[in-house]
Structure formats: C-alpha cells, structure tokens
Amino acid sequence: MTRTVRSQAIARTPLHLQLVELLRDLIISGELAPGAKIQETVLCERFGVSRTPLREALKVLASEEVVVLTPHHGAAVATHSIDQLRDAFDVIGALEALAGELAVQRISNAEIAAIARLHERMVRHFEAGRHRPYFEVNRQIHDAIFAATRNRTLQDQYRLLSARMMSARYLAPMSPDRWRQAITDHDKILAALQHRNGTALARVLKRHLAHKFETVRAWLEREAGA
Amino acid sequence: MTRTVRSQAIARTPLHLQLVELLRDLIISGELAPGAKIQETVLCERFGVSRTPLREALKVLASEEVVVLTPHHGAAVATHSIDQLRDAFDVIGALEALAGELAVQRISNAEIAAIARLHERMVRHFEAGRHRPYFEVNRQIHDAIFAATRNRTLQDQYRLLSARMMSARYLAPMSPDRWRQAITDHDKILAALQHRNGTALARVLKRHLAHKFETVRAWLEREAGA
C-alpha cells in the first residue's frame, strides 16, 4: 500500500521567505524607519544567516516597493512622497469599493456578527483612548471584510498596498475630531454590511479611506515642516 | 576560470532584473507554458549566468505569482484556475474603472488624439483579420489610458495583474462575434475619452473586460475538455 507520507508535510519555510516576513515586520513596526539604509552584513549577523537568502528577501521586498535597491549602493527602506501616497490611496480606495460590493454578496451572517463584535471592541478602545489596540482591531475589521470577498487576488493586492505604507498609517496620530469621524464611518460600514447594501458599503469605505489619507497627509506635512 | 568580459549595457542593470524581464517575456510569449517546470541549470546554461541571479529572479516572479516555487521541488510557471482568473479579472476591472475616472481628468488632448490613431490602426488590423498586431495595438491603447492617469501605483498594479495572465489573454482565440463586440466596446471607450466622460469610460472599460473574461473562460473550458 503506497501511503504517501506527504499528507501531513511539516512546514518548511525557505529562509528567504522567513526573512521577508521578518523584515516586513521590522519596517511596519518602525524599527527600520523609512529611508533607513539596510546593511546586508549587519542584518546577516543579527539573524545568523548568510547574505544569499537575505539578498533574495530584499529583492522580493524591492518588487513590492517596500525597500529600494540602488545598484552598487545597497538597500534602503522605501520612502513615499505625499503624491505617491495619494496614488496608493486612490488604488486602495478602488479595491475597498470592490471589496464592499463583493463582501455583501458573499459574507455569511456569522461573519457579519463577528465583525459586529470587533466593532464593539474597537469602539471601547476608542472610548478608552487606546490608540494601538484601536488600530489593531480596526485592521482586523478591514481584513475581515476583504476575507469575506472570497477573492484571494483582491486580498493579496490590498495587503500589498497596505503594507507599503503601514508604517505611515500606524504612526500618523489622529486628532480627536478625526478619530470620532472614523468611528462614525465605521458605524456606517457595519450598518451597510448588515443591510447587505454593496453600493453604500463601497461608498462609505472609499470615503473612510479618504479621511484616513487626510490624516496621513496632514501628519506628513507637519513632519516635513518640523 | 576565464575572465568574463561583460558589456557595459548589462553592467548597469542588475542581472536578476534582466532575468525577471527575460523570463516574463518567455512566459508571456508562451514559450514557457503554464505548468512548465523550470530547470535552473537549463536556463542558466541558456542565458550564460550562474544560478544566484536566476534564483533571485525566480523569487521576484514568485512574489508576483507568475511562477510557483515549491521547496525542494523547484520552480514552475504558475497555472491559474478559472476561479482565480475571475478573481483577477474582477480586480483588474476595478483598476480599469478607476483608470477611466482618473484618465478623463488628466489626459491631454494630444494623448486622446494619439489613442484615436491607435484605435484606427487597431480597427484596420481587425478588418484584415490580423490577430497578433491587433492584440499588440489593443494593449498599447489600454497602456495609454493607464499612463494618462498619472498614477504610477495604478499602472504598476495593472501591469502586475495583466502579466500574470497575459498568456491567457493572448492565447485565447476570439470568435468573430466576440471580436466585433470588442471593436464596438473600443468605439465606446474612445468616445467616452473624447467626451471626457469618466463614469461612462469606467462602465465601458469594465464591461469590455467582462467580455474578455468570457472569451478566456470559454477557451479554457474548451481546452480542459479537449
């Protein structure tokens, strides 16, 4: 009996993929700030790997525009101008709109309920003024909406573009007014989901993102001036 | 070992990026068919490079989902199910709709005129039944519309997703009816551009893509059956 042993293959993640995730985390968390130069040997020392897999990882991140490779000059964490951010936000807006349309068609009642619970938690974080947990739950809600689309490509593209400026989204502090606005947006998002109104959901998701962009833009301009 | 004398041309662009383009072309042209196994040593021999840059290139293409890497099994040209293609077409549709909205706001009259000339050429290829030149000019028109958006991210994402199934788009033969339909679509695309009607352009671009998907789907299902 030829029982294939491949049935429960143990997870063997290639080194370069592990490094991709590791570096992405370092960049998202802000430990590697935008514009920071990446010294291959330094990171190799730190992670205990040779340059080969690290360089492969850098090439992948470069193709995602998370880092920038300059021939013979090395790697650096990508920086994005306000124009570039606006461009990315426009694209993400289109993706969110599509996500809204698809989600209401395919989401289960259980998933809607789960998002409602996340929503409650997020509101509580807002009321307690806890920024970091708020952002985390916020991200989970958006991820849940994209997961409900059942469209892997859509999810991947969304993650790709979000990751590219995740640090900006996380770091940009919201004014109390903007934060209240965000909560209002999310109330409408949840309502549109519960009514399975795709058009409304697409519209409010897009507007929500536009608000977020204004927050990021204001922060970047203040940063640049300071 | 003999001292390799490299020409200046290839010294400027990193090898792995050249290989990314080279491989992409091979895949788009169909020389490397979907599902084909990629033997590293074979391609290294063919291109006269070592495995290091080729493997870097494969990793980049894998992150674009143009190839699939299986640990210890090697690389293969990615195959896409009809469901995956539909997912990708949905996303491209959203991108095209956004492109339409932005293009009419930012395109110059000269660019519209250039697209009109491309349109004429495309129609002549259609009337003469020249498939390959038709597809080529068709692609140029769509690229021109995306270029008119002035949104680099949008262009990049579009190119990324189209490349992923370019072979399918190229290889799928259109029925005479579908081809006529495509020309009708393009008439409307040009008209919407000339009237700078973003809503109409977005709508017709999306519908045009839906037609294209039906062509590809029909072809794939016939292929699978045959």
Add this chain to the structure above:
DNA sequence: TCCACCAATTATGAATTCATAATTCATAAT
C-alpha cells in the same frame, strides 16, 4: 585652510562550492 586626487577599505554583484532533500533506477522479494 581648502580642494583635488589617489590609495585603502568596505560593500555589493555574482559565481562557485558545499550540504541536503528529492528523484531515479536497479535489484530483490512476494
């Protein structure tokens, strides 16, 4: 003192080498 230029050092680009996992093929057992 400042600038230009050249040597020394360092970092990156790419090839080669080494280790290990997967496949193939031959042999043996049922």
Add this chain to the structure above:
DNA sequence: ATTATGAATTATGAATTCATAATTGGTGGA
C-alpha cells in the same frame, strides 16, 4: 510480473568565495 527497498544521481537550499564598484581617509598642492 509487480511492487517495495535502497543506492546512485540529480536538483535545490544556503554558505562561501571571488570580483568589482563605491566610499572613505589621507596626502600633497595651491
């Protein structure tokens, strides 16, 4: 004859080595 087993071969994963471009630091000259 067919299938299972195991050695041999092959291909991939990763480290190391080699080559070359860029940077740095110092010296000499104006």
